[in-house]
Amino acid sequence: MIQLEGVTALKCLKVLKRLKDAGYEAYIVGGAVRDLLLDLPVSDFDIASSAHPNEVMKLFKKVIPTGVKHGTVTVVFEDEPFEVTTFRSEKKYDDFRHPSEVQFLSHIDDDLARRDFTINSMALSGNGEIVDPFQGRGDLKKGLIRTVGHADERFTEDPLRMVRALRFLSVFSFQFEEETIQAIKKHASLLSHIAVERVATEFTKLLAGAAVERALKLIVETGVYSYLPGLDEMKSYLERGMKVSLLETDEERWAWLAFEVEDPVLFLKKWRLSNDVIKKVQKILSVSKKVQRVGWNRETVYFARPLDKESERVLAVVHDRKPTYEHIDLIASALPISSSDMLAVTGEDLLAWTGQKPGPWVGESLMRIEQAVLKEEVTNEKSSIKRWLEHWQTQ
Ligand code: ATP
Ligand code: MG
Numbered sequence: 001m002i003q004l005e006g007v008t009a010l011k012c013l014k015v016l017k018r019l020k021d022a023g024y025e026a027y028i029v030g031g032a033v034r035d036l037l038l039d040l041p042v043s044d045f046d047i048a049s050s051a052h053p054n055e056v057m058k059l060f061k062k063v064i065p066t067g068v069k070h071g072t073v074t075v076v077f078e079d080e081p082f083e084v085t086t087f088r089s090e091k092k093y094d095d096f097r098h099p100s101e102v103q104f105l106s107h108i109d110d111d112l113a114r115r116d117f118t119i120n121s122m123a124l125s126g127n128g129e130i131v132d133p134f135q136g137r138g139d140l141k142k143g144l145i146r147t148v149g150h151a152d153e154r155f156t157e158d159p160l161r162m163v164r165a166l167r168f169l170s171v172f173s174f175q176f177e178e179e180t181i182q183a184i185k186k187h188a189s190l191l192s193h194i195a196v197e198r199v200a201t202e203f204t205k206l207l208a209g210a211a212v213e214r215a216l217k218l219i220v221e222t223g224v225y226s227y228l229p230g231l232d233e234m235k236s237y238l239e240r241g242m243k244v245s246l247l248e249t250d251e252e253r254w255a256w257l258a259f260e261v262e263d264p265v266l267f268l269k270k271w272r273l274s275n276d277v278i279k280k281v282q283k284i285l286s287v288s289k290k291v292q293r294v295g296w297n298r299e300t301v302y303f304a305r306p307l308d309k310e311s312e313r314v315l316a317v318v319h320d321r322k323p324t325y326e327h328i329d330l331i332a333s334a335l336p337i338s339s340s341d342m343l344a345v346t347g348e349d350l351l352a353w354t355g356q357k358p359g360p361w362v363g364e365s366l367m368r369i370e371q372a373v374l375k376e377e378v379t380n381e382k383s384s385i386k387r388w389l390e391h392w393q394t395q
Contacts, residue, residue, distance in 0.1 A: 001128040002036055008080055012045040015060075015077050015084070016126040022059055024051040025087075027108055027123035027131065034119050037130075037140055038172070047075075047084045048123065050106050056084050070102050087111035109133050116154065116161045117168065118146045143174045151183035159190035163202040166218060170209025176218070184222040191227040199228065200271045207253040212244045229270035230261060242317050248310070251277060255284040255314045280307065287311035288318075301331040302374055305338060336380050340370050344380045353386060365389070 004013060012028060019026035026049040032042045049056065053073045057063045062076040071086035087105040105111060108123050108131055115121040118136040130137065134148050145168050147154040147161070155162050162184045168174060176184075191199065206215055218224075220238050225231040231238065237260055247253045254273065258264035264285055268278045287304040288311040294300060296312075304311050308328050316323035337343060347362045369389070373380045378388040 002124055002130065003128060004036075008045060009042070011078050011080050012047070012082055013126055015047060015075055015082050018059055019047075019049050019051055019056070019084075020126060022051070022055075024049050024055070025106075025108060026051070026084075027125055029085075029112070029123045030115065030120050033122040033124045033130070034136070034140065036124070037122075037137065045082055047082055048087055048108065048111050049084055050087055050108075051084070052086050052104060056086075071104060088114065090114050113148060115148055116158075116164060118144075118148055119168070121148050143172070145169050145174050145176055145180065147180065147183075151180050152186065155183050155187045156190065159187060160194050160198050160202065162187065162191065162222075162224060163194075163199055163206070166215045166224070167202045167206040167209065169218070170206045170211050170215035173209075173211040173214075181218070181222060184218075184224060188223045188227055191224065196229060196270070196272045200273065203228070203271075204250055204253075207244065207247075207257070208250065210245055213241060216244065217241070230267045234261075242320060244317060246317055246323065247313055251280040251284060251307075252310045252314050255281045255288070255310075256317055258285060259288070259314065259318050283307055284311050284314055288315040291315055296328050296331060298331060298335060298374060301328055302335055302338070304328075305332075308332070336373055336376060337370075340366070342380070343370060343373065344382045345369060345385050349382070349386075350389075353389070368392075 004010065016026045016028070026047055028045055029048040030046050032045045035042045051059070053065065053068045053071060056073050056075065057065070060075045060077060064074040064076065064081075066072050066074045066083070071088045073084055075082045075084050087108060088102045088111060089105055091101045091103060112121040112123060112131065112133055118134040118139045120136070121132075121134050122136040123131040125131070139146050145165050147165075165176065165180065165184070169176060206212065209215060216238050219228075219231075220235060225235060225238055234257075242256070244253065244256060247256055254268060254271075254277065258267050258281065261267045265278060265282065268281060273281075284307050287300065287307060290303070291300050291311060292315060301308060309323075309325060312325065312328060313323045332338070343366065345366075347358070347366060350362055350365055351358060369378070369385055372378045372388065373385075378384050
C-alpha cells in the first residue's frame with residue numbers, strides 16, 4: 001500500500017475517483033509509481049484508464065485533446081494538468097518512429113505489457129494498491145533495468161529504448177543483466193533510425209545521472225556511441241573515464257562533451273539542441289578554452305560572468321582535477337566593474353561630449369573604456385573617463 005500526499009497527488013486521486021465513479025478503471029502509471037516507490041519526488045502523474053478519450057472529455061470541464069488518436073487527452077483539474085491515456089497496445093512500428101496502429105484495451109495488465117521496463121510498468125490504484133505483473137518492485141529493490149518481455153524484441157520494436165535503458169541505469173545507478181547488454185550490442189545500429197530530438201532528450205538526462213561514468217563506459221562497450229551524432233569519432237575521449245558527475249547543469253555537460261570537438265556548434269546542431277542552449281554552451285567553451293591557455297585573471301573572470309563556475313567545472317573535469325572557486329571569487333571581488341552596465345558613461349555621453357554623429361565608433365569607444373576601467377587605467381567616474389578620453393584622443 002502506498003499513501004499519497006501532496007497537493008498534486010491529492011488532485012490526481014480526485015481525477016481517478018471521478019473516472020471510477022463513472023464506471024471506468026483508472027490508475028496512476030509509469031514513472032510516477034516508480035518514483036513513489038523509490039521515495040523520489042514525482043514530476044508528472046500520468047493516468048491510464050479504460051475510458052476512451054471522448055468519454056474522458058465528457059467527464060471533465062477542461063480537457064485538451066493532446067493526442068486523441070493515440071488515446072491521450074490532458075485533463076486540467078483544479079488548474080493542474082494530468083495526462084489520461086486509454087489502456088492500449090502498440091502494434092506495428094513504422095520505420096521505428098511511432099506505432100502505426102494503437103488498439104484500445106480494457107485491462108490494465110495489457111496496457112502495462114506495452115511499456116518498456118519492468119520498473120516503469122507498474123500501476124497504482126486510488127486505494128493505494130499496486131498492480132505489478134512483471135515484478136517491477138522486485139527489480140527496483142535489486143536495482144535492475146529489465147525489459148518487459150525479450151530485450152531483443154523490445155529493442156527492435158523501438159530502438160530508443162536502448163538509450164532509455166542507459167538513461168535509467170545512469171539516473172538510478174542501476175545495473176543491466178547480461179542479456180540486456182548483449183541485446184544492445186546486437187541492435188545498437190538501429191539507433192540511426194530514431195529522431196535525434198528523442199535521443200537528445202534521453203541522452204541529456206543520461207548525462208545528468210549519478211552513474212553517468214558507468215553509462216558512458218557501457219555506451220562505448222556496446223557500440224551505441226557509433227550511432228549517436230558526432231560520438232562515433234569520440235571513442236577515446238569517452239573512454240577517458242572523466243568525472244562527469246561533478247558537472248551541475250545541462251549546458252556544462254554538453255560543453256564537456258563538445259570540448260575537444262573541432263566544430264562544437266556543428267556538433268551541437270547535429271543534436272538539434274535549442275539555440276539558447278547552444279549559445280550558453282558556446283560561451284562556456286570559449287571561457288574554459290581561454291582559461292586553459294592563460295588561467296583565471298581579471299580579464300577571463302570578467303569575460304566569464306555569469307558562467308564562471310560552470311566554465312571552471314568543465315575545465316576541471318577535462319583535466320581530471322577538482323574545481324576551485326576561491327581564486328575566481330577573489331579576483332571577481334576586486335574587479336572595478338562586474339559588467340558593462342556598470343560603466344559610468346553611456347553612448348549618449350560620448351555623443352554629447354564629441355558632437356559627432358552616431359556610428360560604430362560609439363560601441364568601439366565604449367569597449368575601449370570598459371577595458372581601461374577593468375585594467376584600472378582609469379577610474380570608473382564620468383569626469384575621469386572624459387579626461388582620459390581627451391588625453392587619449394590627442395595622442
Ligand atoms: P521521467 O520521470 O523522466 O518522465 P518516465 O518513466 O515517466 O520518466 P516518460 O518518457 O515520461 O518516462 O514515459 C512515461 C511512461 O511511458 C514510462 O514510464 C513507460 O511506462 C512508458 N514509455 C515511455 N517511453 C516508452 C517507450 N519508448 N517504449 C515503451 N514504453 C514507454
Ligand atoms: Mg514521465
